[in-house]
Amino acid sequence: MNQYLVDFNFPFLKLGLLFLLYAETHYSFKGIYSRLKKKEPEIIADVPHRIKQGQPIPVLLLIKDADQHSIELNSVHINLFSKEKKECFPFEFNALKITEKFWHKTVEIQSTDNLSGKYRIDVTIKFSINGKRREVKNDNYTCSSHAPLEIYISESGLPKTNGWHFGEFHCHTSYTDDQVEFGAPLNASRQLAEAMGLTFFCATDHSYDLDDDPDNYLKNDPSLKKWHSFQDDVRRLNQSNSSFIIIPGEEVSVGNSKNRNVHFLVLNHPELLPGDGDSAEKWLRTKPNLSIKEILRRINSNSLAFAAHPGVQPPFLEWLLVRRGKWNLQDCSNSGLHGLQIWNGTDEGLNEGKSLWIKRLLQGKRIFISGGNDAHGNFNRFRQVGLPFFTLRENYEHLFGKVRTGVFLEDKLSLPTLLKAFENGRMLITNGPFVELLVKNNRNESAKSGDCISGKNFKIDLNCLSSPEFGKLSELRIYTGNLITRKEQLFKSVLNFSELFKHHEELKMRKNSTPSYLRVELFSENQNEVLKCFTNPIWLNWTLG
Ligand SMILES: [Zn+2]
Ligand SMILES: [Zn+2]
Structure with a gap:
């Protein structure tokens, strides 16, 4: 697996180690190859992977290490591809001299159509270096695909109820x-x-x-x-x-x-x-x-x-x-x-x-x-x-x-x-669907994720949401954790939903005396991908009165 160890060449081992270090959990616009091989700054274009319909799309242009390899930026041409057509957005930079270590600029593009769904974007950057004209697409890495960037234009915002960020x-x-x-x-x-x-x-x-x-x-x-x-x-x-x-x-x-x-x-x-x-x-x-x-x-x-x-x-x-x-x-x-x-x-x-x-x-x-x-x-x-x-x-x-x-x-x-x-702990984690967990006690006091609530009995409200972007709701799981037996169990699983992207579940919990917590997982399915949302718990304290 690791030829650097066999060779035990110090600088190479160190580079290999550094590479592996960051490769696993710290990903980046890696530049080591081009830095070693190329007499050019690193040039990268990036766009958000999703955006809400009707908003301009910000396109980020990054130029790194131009203090070592200065360039003149001539123009940037952005193509937005929809199913039927290509829209072009040219930006003139008029041989802008870039000599900084870290230069960046965000330009915005906006389609004349009301787009929704997946789109591709190509960013062509035209520049001159040492008097020579160059043109790169999306980045100037030697071995990258230069494939178009992809964006999902969503008709709806991120699924949520009021007060959530x-x-x-x-x-x-x-x-x-x-x-x-x-x-x-x-x-x-x-x-x-x-x-x-x-x-x-x-x-x-x-x-x-x-x-x-x-x-x-x-x-x-x-x-x-x-x-x-x-x-x-x-x-x-x-x-x-x-x-x-x-x-x-x-x-x-x-x-x-x-x-x-x-x-x-x-x-x-x-x-x-x-x-x-x-x-x-x-x-x-x-x-x-x-x-x-x-x-x-x-x-x-x-x-x-x-x-x-x-x-x-x-x-x-x-x-x-x-x-x-x-x-x-x-x-x-x-x-x-x-x-x-x-x-x-x-x-x-x-x-x-x-x-x-x-x-x-x-x-x-x-x-x-x-x-x-x-x-x-x-x-x-x-x-x-x-x-x-x-x-x-x-x-x-x-x-x-x-x-x-x-x-x-x-x-x-x-x-x-x-x-x-x-x-x-008023938090949940998700890469798609959204579920709001609410508990009310017999005195009509309410609790949200992260809270503790006391009561004789409890009513649980679950507001489940998804959207075409994140796929239809597929499963809701409600777990209870018993703090005496120290076991967690699936309290209820829901597989049928009232609507594709929306569901309300109401449950009652009575006659229990064990301190416990309640937490929820919600899943949605988009093509073959399962997306999920996990809430933080609400702690239930059972009282007699
Ligand atoms: Zn880390
Ligand atoms: Zn980190």
Whole structure:
């Protein structure tokens, strides 16, 4: 599997290790091949994978490392293909000289027709480098498919009821910039996220990227200029647009109970938490800086701590060479842990993460789940360098906003209201359908996901929604967790729905005396894909009176 180990050539091994490191859980606009082989900046076009009908489509143009290879941008031609026709949108740049390390611009296109469904977009970028004219389609990677970008134009918004907001819980931005990867700038990420129908994202760049010298990712900066500018950028962007919130965060590399490096999402912490055990920045130094416990002790009451992709098994080489590990039950049992980001863009590790969560729920712990994609830019598809730097793999996983965390807010959207809702577990996770879980007691008091409610008996209301984009409803499962016997069981499964995309289920629960929780899973089917939504629980406390 690994020829680098056999050869044991230090720089190549290190490159191989870095590649494998990021290849598994940290996907990006990989540039290593072109950086090694090409005397050109990296040029990438990206669009959101979905958008609501009637809105202009933002097209993100990214040019990276033009400080080393400057270009003159002549024009950009965007073709939008529908079944019957092709619409062209030309943008003139008039030999715009690009010499920055990181240049980006978003242009917008809008069809004259009322489109709905799947469409393809081709972005042709015409530029000159060293006096020579060049033309690239969608990106300038040597081995990529240059295939058109794909967008779903949805007639309806994301399925939800009033008060719910959707966002990306785990993503990387242009503050991640190192040997093998870089993300999209904060403001561009916000613009594309907004077009997708999201209202927040957690910017969770790696601790070992945020402490780098802004001009040299191989050096650390004791004054933390990069981290400070990240905080300032987030604050400024949040002040400029109250309808979208960026949650400042960090993906900290920390030591688990076996002193192996695992990832920890810390949101809204006023200081940088160090962690570079698995950064491969210092060769052969892989010891974690801080443990999970130490992080939890350090964070203040305004900050939140979620285990990042706890169920994902690190690849063998990462386990071997940079001491990567996995969150185990003991790690998830540390007090002060708010939740587990069990969904990380794919189904990999989802069941394992869910099972850790359910074990903790059955131990009586109020702990919550969230979901994200670990996207590094990648709004449409990711391009990943394949082994051994001669191929380029592309697929549609780990896309920004594909897996979403839904949050219920009683008040206006803001950073504090979002953080409060995360802390209180008023969340669900979905890549399609939506289910709202409501419980009312005999006194007509009501509870939502994350709440505890006392009563003699309970009425459960479930509002299930999907849309043509996410397919027809296929199954609803209601689970109860008995906190005395410590067993979870399927309380009810529904396979017949009143409408294709809409269903209301009402249930009564009586004559029970065991403290328990209730949680719901909803599935929909779209072509051959099963899409899902998991709620956080409501805890039921049975009283006599
Ligand atoms: Zn991670
Ligand atoms: Zn990550």
